[in-house]
Amino acid sequence: MAKVMSLEDAISKFVQDGSTVLIGGTYMTDEPVAAAHEIIRQGKKDLTLVLGEAACMVGDLLIGAGCVKKIVSSLLGFMRLKPIAPRYRRAIERCDLEVWEAEQNHVHAALRAAAQGVPFMPTLSGVGCDYHKVNPDIKVLQDPFGDRTVNIVKAIEPDVTIVHTATSDDWGNAQHGGSLHYDILSCRAAKKVIVMTEQVVSYDHIRKNPDKTHVIGYNVAAVVEMPFGAYPSEGQACYRYDLDHYREYLRMAETDAGFEEYLDKYVRGKAHNDFLQLAAGTNKLLELQTGVH
Amino acid sequence: MIDKQTTVENVIAQIHDGATLLIGGWGPARKPMAFLRALAKSPVKDLTIMSFAALDLDLLVGLGKVKKAIYGFTSFEGAPGAMVNFRRARQEGALQAMELSEYMFIAGIKAAAERLPFYPTRSGLGTDILTMNPEIEVITAPYTGEKLVAVPALKPDIILIHVNVADYAGNARIFGDCYLDRLFVRAGGKTFLSAERVVPTGQLAEDGRAMDILGPWVNGVVECPQGAAPGSCYPDYDVDAAKLAEYTWAAQDPENFSAWAKDNL
Numbered sequence: 001m002a003k004v005m006s007l008e009d010a011i012s013k014f015v016q017d018g019s020t021v022l023i024g025g026t027y028m029t030d031e032p033v034a035a036a037h038e039i040i041r042q043g044k045k046d047l048t049l050v051l052g053e054a055a056c057m058v059g060d061l062l063i064g065a066g067c068v069k070k071i072v073s074s075l076l077g078f079m080r081l082k083p084i085a086p087r088y089r090r091a092i093e094r095c096d097l098e099v100w101e102a103e104q105n106h107v108h109a110a111l112r113a114a115a116q117g118v119p120f121m122p123t124l125s126g127v128g129c130d131y132h133k134v135n136p137d138i139k140v141l142q143d144p145f146g147d148r149t150v151n152i153v154k155a156i157e158p159d160v161t162i163v164h165t166a167t168s169d170d171w172g173n174a175q176h177g178g179s180l181h182y183d184i185l186s187c188r189a190a191k192k193v194i195v196m197t198e199q200v201v202s203y204d205h206i207r208k209n210p211d212k213t214h215v216i217g218y219n220v221a222a223v224v225e226m227p228f229g230a231y232p233s234e235g236q237a238c239y240r241y242d243l244d245h246y247r248e249y250l251r252m253a254e255t256d257a258g259f260e261e262y263l264d265k266y267v268r269g270k271a272h273n274d275f276l277q278l279a280a281g282t283n284k285l286l287e288l289q290t291g292v293h
Numbered sequence: 294m295i296d297k298q299t300t301v302e303n304v305i306a307q308i309h310d311g312a313t314l315l316i317g318g319w320g321p322a323r324k325p326m327a328f329l330r331a332l333a334k335s336p337v338k339d340l341t342i343m344s345f346a347a348l349d350l351d352l353l354v355g356l357g358k359v360k361k362a363i364y365g366f367t368s369f370e371g372a373p374g375a376m377v378n379f380r381r382a383r384q385e386g387a388l389q390a391m392e393l394s395e396y397m398f399i400a401g402i403k404a405a406a407e408r409l410p411f412y413p414t415r416s417g418l419g420t421d422i423l424t425m426n427p428e429i430e431v432i433t434a435p436y437t438g439e440k441l442v443a444v445p446a447l448k449p450d451i452i453l454i455h456v457n458v459a460d461y462a463g464n465a466r467i468f469g470d471c472y473l474d475r476l477f478v479r480a481g482g483k484t485f486l487s488a489e490r491v492v493p494t495g496q497l498a499e500d501g502r503a504m505d506i507l508g509p510w511v512n513g514v515v516e517c518p519q520g521a522a523p524g525s526c527y528p529d530y531d532v533d534a535a536k537l538a539e540y541t542w543a544a545q546d547p548e549n550f551s552a553w554a555k556d557n558l
Contacts, residue, residue: 118413119437137436143410144430145445150410154436211503 010222011038022050024163024183031055031233032164040065052182060085070098086253113155115188122150161190168197172220175212177237192221239288296461299513316344317454319472320370321524325455327517361389365398374537377544401447406479411443452484459488463511469527478510487517
């Protein structure tokens with residue numbers, strides 16, 4: 001089927017300079033890290049980066065590598081490891097990054113509007129706050145049925161959403177290995193979807209558990225089979241996250257020179273398998289899989 | 294361990310005159326008929342019923358329980374029944390009605406579920422739904438200047454839903470089409486489930502499939518085998534065609550209907 005393709009082809013076909021790109025996953029779980037590496041290798045720029053639920057490694061890498069013009073997310077951090085992501089912090093301090101100032105529920109309201117084909121979505125989030133003064137995509141509207149006001153968030157329709165799943169068939173009907181993050185909404189809101197999956201399986205296999213199919217193939221443009229594609233994040237039902245590598249990244253990303261060194265060591269000119277071998281090695285990868293399933 | 298098991302009588306005792314009820318299921322499928330039968334026998338009146346309606350609404354209208362109906366459709370959907378009581382009440386002007394498109398109905402429930410005053414949609418634009426329901430507003434979208442319908446939140450006091458299997462804590466599974474029931478439980482108000490089977494908490498999770506209804510949304514659970522009959526409850530039973538035909542026949546005569554319905558449903 002024509003949708004199954006290499007990561008290189010998927011990124012070069014469906015991510016353009018200036019695209020609005022939504023990244024699925026949550027924090028250190030199901031981050032499509034291999035896709036971020038490929039976007040960096042292909043030198044994409046001026047992206048509007050939307051984070052469904054704060055995929056931190058991917059967000060910080062893309063910002064650090066200069067691919068991102070504007071970020072749509074209420075936060076970007078590595079939880080207890082580093083509450084504010086280092087490259088994100090630097091970019092904002094240097095005024096190199098446009099920030100869509102909002103709460104995460106505003107992001108989701110904007111995606112709900114796109115998913116439902118309406119130009120805006122009302123929400124009670126941020127009522128009484130000043131978001132509308134700093135973000136032109138948030139307005140205050142008088143409730144037509146009462147005295148109060150609601151916030152109105154303008155629809156955000158990503159050009160492409162990139163998600164990581166445990167399995168997918170060749171048409172893009174994909175199944176997560178656990179939590180769904182905000183991936184259902186993230187995929188419905190998008191014009192196109194790239195599914196990066198641990199394993200491409202048969203249509204019959206997907207049909208055995210139809211209630212687990214939460215990414216639906218109708219707007220999936222590319223299916224990329226990429227074992228350990230989410231490494232060093234957790235690939236749900238496949239492997240745990242690698243805290244050692246996250247720590248190494250955070251150490252190096254603290255400085256400009258260190259971050260460049262990280263990119264040279266692990267990303268630029270490296271295939272995903274090279275990255276896996278350099279960062280973890282076979283034994284470590286096997287260890288991360290042990291006891292998961 | 295939380296135990297939300299209760300009885301049909303206790304559930305009905307929480308429904309007061311003038312209450313707004315949101316009823317799960319779709320047409321003749323998976324309607325909480327055990328609850329509704331008990332409600333039909335109770336003295337409660339002046340209800341507002343919100344439903345994708347068939348037998349549920351028609352029965353309550355036939356027994357004089359309903360002041361206002363809010364619905365996306367009324368239909369037995371191919372099952373051998375007809376909305377005889379409902380039709381008569383509408384023809385005689387005895388029933389207030391808010392007749393909506395299916396999506397407008399859903400949008401109103403979504404607004405309630407998200408605690409919003411309204412939900413924006415294109416559904417209903419250019420139709421007489423807006424003429425017949427002047428309380429529904431048309432607003433201008435701030436960014437595009439486009440006209441959109443603002444459906445006001447449809448807020449229930451009580452939500453009644455029939456499921457295949459529930460546990461003591463109110464977690465539940467629906468084996469066939471869930472229709473809008475996963476949304477309905479979040480619409481606010483008290484939610485009561487009738488279930489074909491009720492099992493100890495924990496047993497439902499054993500096969501690892503996702504829950505359809507989560508316990509925190511649920512106030513009470515009652516085991517009611519055949520609780521959706523004479524409607525259907527996939528995969529346990531289909532509609533009772535003979536009973537629905539009999540119902541439709543009985544409803545032709547409003548004098549005797551009340552007695553017939555209480556004895557037979």
